[in-house]
Amino acid sequence: MKILIIGAGASGLMAGITSAKEGNDVTILEKTSQAGKKLLISGKGRCNLTNSVDISEFFNNIPGNANFLYSALYSFTNTDMINFIESLGVKTKVERGGRVFPLSDKSSDILNALLKEATRLKVKIQYNSKVEEIITKDNVAVGLVVNGEKIYADKIILATGGVSFKGTGSTGDGYKIAEKLGHTIIKPKPSLVGLDTEESFVSSMAGLTLKNVSITLKNDKNKKIYEDFGEMLITHTGVSGPIILSASRALHPYMDENNFVKNVKLYIDLKPALDNEKLENRIMRDFEKYKNKQFKNALFDLLPESMIPVVIKISGINEEKQVNAVTKKERKNLVTLLKSFPLTIKNLRSIDEAIVTAGGIKVSEINPSTMESKLIKNLYFCGEVIDVDAYTGGFNLQIAFSTGVLAGKN
Numbered sequence: 001m002k003i004l005i006i007g008a009g010a011s012g013l014m015a016g017i018t019s020a021k022e023g024n025d026v027t028i029l030e031k032t033s034q035a036g037k038k039l040l041i042s043g044k045g046r047c048n049l050t051n052s053v054d055i056s057e058f059f060n061n062i063p064g065n066a067n068f069l070y071s072a073l074y075s076f077t078n079t080d081m082i083n084f085i086e087s088l089g090v091k092t093k094v095e096r097g098g099r100v101f102p103l104s105d106k107s108s109d110i111l112n113a114l115l116k117e118a119t120r121l122k123v124k125i126q127y128n129s130k131v132e133e134i135i136t137k138d139n140v141a142v143g144l145v146v147n148g149e150k151i152y153a154d155k156i157i158l159a160t161g162g163v164s165f166k167g168t169g170s171t172g173d174g175y176k177i178a179e180k181l182g183h184t185i186i187k188p189k190p191s192l193v194g195l196d197t198e199e200s201f202v203s204s205m206a207g208l209t210l211k212n213v214s215i216t217l218k219n220d221k222n223k224k225i226y227e228d229f230g231e232m233l234i235t236h237t238g239v240s241g242p243i244i245l246s247a248s249r250a251l252h253p254y255m256d257e258n259n260f261v262k263n264v265k266l267y268i269d270l271k272p273a274l275d276n277e278k279l280e281n282r283i284m285r286d287f288e289k290y291k292n293k294q295f296k297n298a299l300f301d302l303l304p305e306s307m308i309p310v311v312i313k314i315s316g317i318n319e320e321k322q323v324n325a326v327t328k329k330e331r332k333n334l335v336t337l338l339k340s341f342p343l344t345i346k347n348l349r350s351i352d353e354a355i356v357t358a359g360g361i362k363v364s365e366i367n368p369s370t371m372e373s374k375l376i377k378n379l380y381f382c383g384e385v386i387d388v389d390a391y392t393g394g395f396n397l398q399i400a401f402s403t404g405v406l407a408g409k410n
């Protein structure tokens, strides 16, 4: 069969390789002059290609339509991906949280291996080829229009990705193409993205990395909506870093059309290893050590430097006060502040900065066992163009690979 694939990203390449292995004549049409641009920048250039947790654990890490991905993830698992990429000569390693990377720490090794395998299997990649629409006849896909020219095929796979980091080529074309054929597009939203806070004082701490902290998001009814532990970053306008990116997904129900969030507070536990009593004892030991100093000069063992003026201000304790004059009540308030440092979430940052797009082609219109459209025969989907999304940790790329394999096989 003649197969046309739209998009040479993670999912399109995997679909192409799989389809060619089935003996098909495969051509991938890629809008930009390069394949896998997003794959190259993934994992900060190191490509966190999958996660080593048991495949059953994946579903807990997929807030966007996990059930739809059952067949895809079980028919091509994380172990299958690791074995596959190693069979192409790329050694892998597992890091904190089960994150799997190439041993070389180079995403280009993953991309080059996929491209080499595609070449070996005679998959053709046609660059600078922007697909504009899919041609159908009686609800059957028969071809497509690329750079104004019609090309016909037996089956077509749409693998155009989401709508974030537009410089990589994923500009949301797939949504328009699918919508024109009658598919429903669930409104794309930024996921895994930094957050801006109401408090402008964050800018004085910009660049600060907080390691081993716990975070909790609470709504206006003081109900916990998310919690996590790990590393985060303070930015000029708010917060970012791994645990914040994942937390951003939990804000979708609280977000308006312009990404603004109402009544959600973020609490950072700066000392999660210590309970209130232990932390107070620790503070008392520091105060004893610095007993002849002013309060502002007694916090260096406890907090990063750029955070000290901010904590002092919120604590309401006079910074000039001698440490041994700090009252018990003030000390207890300080403990509370360090255990739940409050910030008010203003908005999620724009979709262009998002690691992943939530939303996309409605899953109930796609056959989960084959990835074929339920509306248009011989049209298949894979990757981020579908309304699926996961947390950080390699889960999103595994979704792209697994859905790519399933579409390619079928």
Ligand SMILES: Cc1cc2nc3c(=O)[nH]c(=O)nc-3n(C[C@H](O)[C@H](O)[C@H](O)COP(=O)(O)OP(=O)(O)OC[C@H]3O[C@@H](n4cnc5c(N)ncnc54)[C@H](O)[C@@H]3O)c2cc1C
Binding pocket: 006, 007, 008, 009, 010, 011, 012, 029, 030, 031, 032, 034, 035, 036, 037, 038, 039, 041, 042, 043, 044, 047, 048, 049, 050, 129, 130, 131, 132, 159, 160, 161, 162, 164, 165, 168, 169, 170, 171, 172, 173, 174, 354, 355, 356, 382, 383, 384, 385, 393, 394, 395, 396, 397, 398, 400
């Ligand atoms: C900064 C960053 C870091 C990330 N890091 C990780 C990570 O470490 N681990 C992880 O699991 N996930 C990560 N992700 C997410 C992951 O990269 C994506 O989920 C994945 O690449 C999606 O694959 P895809 O094939 O669906 O889409 P893409 O990789 O976006 O590929 C889509 C392709 O389609 C092409 N295209 C679009 N429109 C057309 C058209 N009209 N005609 C022809 N071609 C077209 C595009 O040019 C592009 O090449 C990261 C994302 C970003 C932005």
